[in-house]
Amino acid sequence: MPDLQKLLPPPMRRPPKPGHPNGAGNGDAPAALKNGDEPESPVTDNPGKRLTTGVKDAPADLVGWVDERMGATSFLTAMLMRKIPKGTNWFYTLGSATLFAFVVQAITGVFLAMYYTPSPVEAYASITHLTNDVFLGEFVRGMHKWGASVMVILIFVHMARTFFFGAYKYPREINWVIGVVLLILTMTMGFTGYLLPFDQRSYWATIVGVNINGTGPLVGPYLSDFLRAGPEFGATTLQRFYAIHMLLVPGAIIAMIGAHLYLVVKMGTTAPPWLRADRKPKESRSHEVDAIANGDGANGSSGNGAAS
Amino acid sequence: MNTREKEEYLREYEVLKKKGKPFFPYAIMKDSVMACVVVAVIIFMSLYLGAEQGPKADPTTTTYVPRPEWYFFFLFELLRVIKPPELVPIATIGVPTIAMVLLLLLPFYDRNPERNPLKRPIASIAGIMTIVAMAFLTFLGANAGSPTDIEIDVAPEYEAGKLVAAQSGCLACHQFGENGNNGPGPKLTEIGARLNPAAIARSLEIGPGIMPSYASMAEDEPEKFSDLVAFLSSLNGEEEVAASEASTTDQSVESAGGDAAVVEPDAGSSADGAGATTGSGETP
Amino acid sequence: MKPVGYFEGESMTRRKVFAVAGQALGGVAGLAIVLPAVGFAVAPIFDQPEEDWQPVGPLDDFVPETYVPRVITIVQGIGEAGKTTVYVRRGSVDLGEDPDSYVAISTRCAHLGCPVRFVQAAGNFICPCHGGVYGFQGEVIGGPPVRPLDRFQTRVTDDLVEIGPRYSVTSQLEPVRARDPGEFTGGVWEYLYPPRPSTAAPPSSS
Numbered sequence: 001m002p003d004l005q006k007l008l009p010p011p012m013r014r015p016p017k018p019g020h021p022n023g024a025g026n027g028d029a030p031a032a033l034k035n036g037d038e039p040e041s042p043v044t045d046n047p048g049k050r051l052t053t054g055v056k057d058a059p060a061d062l063v064g065w066v067d068e069r070m071g072a073t074s075f076l077t078a079m080l081m082r083k084i085p086k087g088t089n090w091f092y093t094l095g096s097a098t099l100f101a102f103v104v105q106a107i108t109g110v111f112l113a114m115y116y117t118p119s120p121v122e123a124y125a126s127i128t129h130l131t132n133d134v135f136l137g138e139f140v141r142g143m144h145k146w147g148a149s150v151m152v153i154l155i156f157v158h159m160a161r162t163f164f165f166g167a168y169k170y171p172r173e174i175n176w177v178i179g180v181v182l183l184i185l186t187m188t189m190g191f192t193g194y195l196l197p198f199d200q201r202s203y204w205a206t207i208v209g210v211n212i213n214g215t216g217p218l219v220g221p222y223l224s225d226f227l228r229a230g231p232e233f234g235a236t237t238l239q240r241f242y243a244i245h246m247l248l249v250p251g252a253i254i255a256m257i258g259a260h261l262y263l264v265v266k267m268g269t270t271a272p273p274w275l276r277a278d279r280k281p282k283e284s285r286s287h288e289v290d291a292i293a294n295g296d297g298a299n300g301s302s303g304n305g306a307a308s
Numbered sequence: 309m310n311t312r313e314k315e316e317y318l319r320e321y322e323v324l325k326k327k328g329k330p331f332f333p334y335a336i337m338k339d340s341v342m343a344c345v346v347v348a349v350i351i352f353m354s355l356y357l358g359a360e361q362g363p364k365a366d367p368t369t370t371t372y373v374p375r376p377e378w379y380f381f382f383l384f385e386l387l388r389v390i391k392p393p394e395l396v397p398i399a400t401i402g403v404p405t406i407a408m409v410l411l412l413l414l415p416f417y418d419r420n421p422e423r424n425p426l427k428r429p430i431a432s433i434a435g436i437m438t439i440v441a442m443a444f445l446t447f448l449g450a451n452a453g454s455p456t457d458i459e460i461d462v463a464p465e466y467e468a469g470k471l472v473a474a475q476s477g478c479l480a481c482h483q484f485g486e487n488g489n490n491g492p493g494p495k496l497t498e499i500g501a502r503l504n505p506a507a508i509a510r511s512l513e514i515g516p517g518i519m520p521s522y523a524s525m526a527e528d529e530p531e532k533f534s535d536l537v538a539f540l541s542s543l544n545g546e547e548e549v550a551a552s553e554a555s556t557t558d559q560s561v562e563s564a565g566g567d568a569a570v571v572e573p574d575a576g577s578s579a580d581g582a583g584a585t586t587g588s589g590e591t592p
Numbered sequence: 593m594k595p596v597g598y599f600e601g602e603s604m605t606r607r608k609v610f611a612v613a614g615q616a617l618g619g620v621a622g623l624a625i626v627l628p629a630v631g632f633a634v635a636p637i638f639d640q641p642e643e644d645w646q647p648v649g650p651l652d653d654f655v656p657e658t659y660v661p662r663v664i665t666i667v668q669g670i671g672e673a674g675k676t677t678v679y680v681r682r683g684s685v686d687l688g689e690d691p692d693s694y695v696a697i698s699t700r701c702a703h704l705g706c707p708v709r710f711v712q713a714a715g716n717f718i719c720p721c722h723g724g725v726y727g728f729q730g731e732v733i734g735g736p737p738v739r740p741l742d743r744f745q746t747r748v749t750d751d752l753v754e755i756g757p758r759y760s761v762t763s764q765l766e767p768v769r770a771r772d773p774g775e776f777t778g779g780v781w782e783y784l785y786p787p788r789p790s791t792a793a794p795p796s797s798s
Binding site: 079080081083084086087088090092093096097100101120124127128131138139141142143145146149150152154160163164165166167168169171172173176177180181183184191194197198200201202203204205207208212215216217220233268269270271273274275276 | 309313314317318319320321323324325326327328329330331332334335336338339341342343345346347349350351353354355357358359361362363364365366367369372374375376377378379380396397400401408411412414415416418421422423424425426428431432435439
């Protein structure tokens with residue numbers, strides 16, 4: 001075991017930043033590195049004791065090792081420890097609930113894809129097999145099917161909340177636009193996912209949906225041909241919808257959710273619109289305003305403040 | 309928002325934020341509870357409602373009644389309520405596109421710095437109206453009947469006639485209660501109160517105006533035809549009464565048969581008479 | 593400070609040219625990926641399927657007074673999903689048609705493509721979706737459809753009626769190239785909803 005200790009590089013804990021000889025981490029490391037010899041003098045004295053400390057410190061060391069190479073701690077601290085304004089309530093969980101519904105869709109979708117055959121001849125039979133023969137098949141398919149409805153409801157309620165709370169106003173306009181794009185993408189998922197079970201409802205809803213796209217003047221007819229991969233519902237139409245449903249739109253949704261969340265963290269969660277900072281006793285208000293005036297206002301700094 | 313309002317908002321937000329709690333663990337806790345609720349609902353729906361598979365897709369069908377998933381009902385109903393063919397592109401592409409553009413650009417035309425929903429009545433009312441309109445269209449779309457199905461309650465002896473009416477395409481031009489198209493023909497929900505059975509039989513045979521003639525049915529399948537006439541005559545707009553007074557109406561149908569025999573001699577002039585009668589029936 | 597190799601009157605240094613050209617190469621690489629992929633996806637728009645004629649029965653099967661439903665295959669190789677129902681009848685003298693011709697009407701509603709049904713008793717076609725109604729010749733008599741029902745070309749070979757490619761008609765029942773449901777035909781609409789290269793030429797106007 002001591003051999004293993006020797007193999008591991010010495011500065012396992014969070015290293016001091018360059019120029020900080022007495023940083024929060026292992027202060028001996030730089031000196032040891034400078035001297036060029038191993039900082040292991042206690043080992044010979046009491047190997048057992050050294051081993052216990054090593055084991056005890058291992059998790060912290062590991063975090064430090066990873067953090068040194070990723071710099072994730074500051075990012076995570078800023079994201080997790082950021083302050084949420086006073087007065088936020090259950091309405092503020094709708095966004096994360098929508099995200100969670102999307103995660104449910106993504107996970108169940110991956111497992112459905114393992115059994116599904118996107119061919120007009122075999123699609124229906126593969127769904128029958130999946131539903132009736134595969135262990136928990138109907139359950140997983142039911143989760144995907146009803147999860148879609150739940151996600152659509154949540155995204156609409158989340159949007160209504162944002163609308164009525166005026167949360168789309170300055171400085172969060174771009175996040176509203178991204179949210180509407182996410183709504184459109186979600187409805188696109190609903191539409192393209194429809195066809196896949198290949199039952200009567202799927203088929204005719206898709207025919208109607210494609211023809212709705214076709215009623216756009218000038219480009220409409222070509223758009224329909226593109227969606228169907230030909231002038232009629234053909235051999236590759238189902239595969240086209242499958243690819244859009246599985247790869248194209250989910251990719252776009254994930255990218256958009258990333259941007260959406262980035263802006264939420266960056267701009268901060270809104271406070272309920274009926275809360276007013278002015279309603280407080282005068283002295284505390286002026287104190288806080290002063291604090292802000294002193295440049296203590298940026299998001300990052302408040303996050304760091306919470307972390308320290 | 310001008311610069312002053314922006315600064316004021318940012319300052320106020322910063323104060324509120326200072327008084328708040330960190331995202332972890334407080335907001336995360338609520339989010340996790342909500343996530344549990346969401347997954348519980350999904351699992352419950354999956355177990356309780358299951359994932360039934362409909363009949364296999366059949367492009368050759370001529371009897372299937374296509375309906376979309378519930379969250380597209382409002383679009384579906386929009387297509388049903390916008391009748392004139394010239395407006396079809398507006399219903400299919402125009403309205404949804406305009407709605408999406410309005411939604412997308414909302415922060416750019418709503419420049420009111422106020423955020424409290426109670427203090428910006430126009431935006432709040434517009435929002436509520438939109439929700440009500442979508443809910444109403446969804447409700448209508450969910451209840452849109454099939455054009456081959458009549459849902460009026462009638463006495464058992466008229467069920468046969470109801471089936472004939474449903475399968476003969478009457479609903480294409482006439483409305484029975486909530487079923488069928490409102491036009492080009494008149495509503496038939498109360499036709500029995502306006503026309504006597506003989507007049508109904510005559511207009512079915514003649515087919516006044518653009519209405520097709522059902523004379524071939526009267527000749528080839530007289531039983532079906534008399535069922536149809538009996539059903540139509542029973543429609544007097546009072547469903548419960550129609551059921552309870554079934555016996556009396558039945559008698560009137562029989563007497564109507566007799567009447568028709570009596571009327572038969574002046575059949576030559578009845579063409580005009582029936583035309584006039586149904587004409588008056590047709591004007592809503 | 594003049595860079596190395598600079599000469600009087602030069603507006604762009606060699607270094608700058610290479611920097612711009614290098615970045616342009618990145619764009620070229622991007623296009624080289626995107627263009628073939630897009631072309632791959634839109635190619636089906638320009639595919640024209642081969643003309644396919646299918647027999648649907650002997651001449652005696654069809655009368656001028658009513659339609660007979662027949663199932664034909666419009667897309668080969670995908671089984672049930674490639675089939676469709678057509679309503680076939682013989683030309684009617686009363687309606688000014690050639691009694692030796694055959695009329696084959698598509699069951700796709702011209703509004704948005706739902707399956708229409710021919711109702712024998714009323715002699716009209718009814719769409720179950722949005723309330724479209726068509727007369728005996730497929731002309732619109734009610735509801736939102738934008739044009740009469742589509743038709744299929746017909747011909748007689750060896751005493752069998754054969755059904756060919758689909759075509760659309762104007763409100764005067766003039767044949768035009770096949771359109772998708774929801775697209776108007778005739779007049780200025782012919783330009784607003786241009787005919788697609790993937791459809792067959794319509795039969796010559798009779």
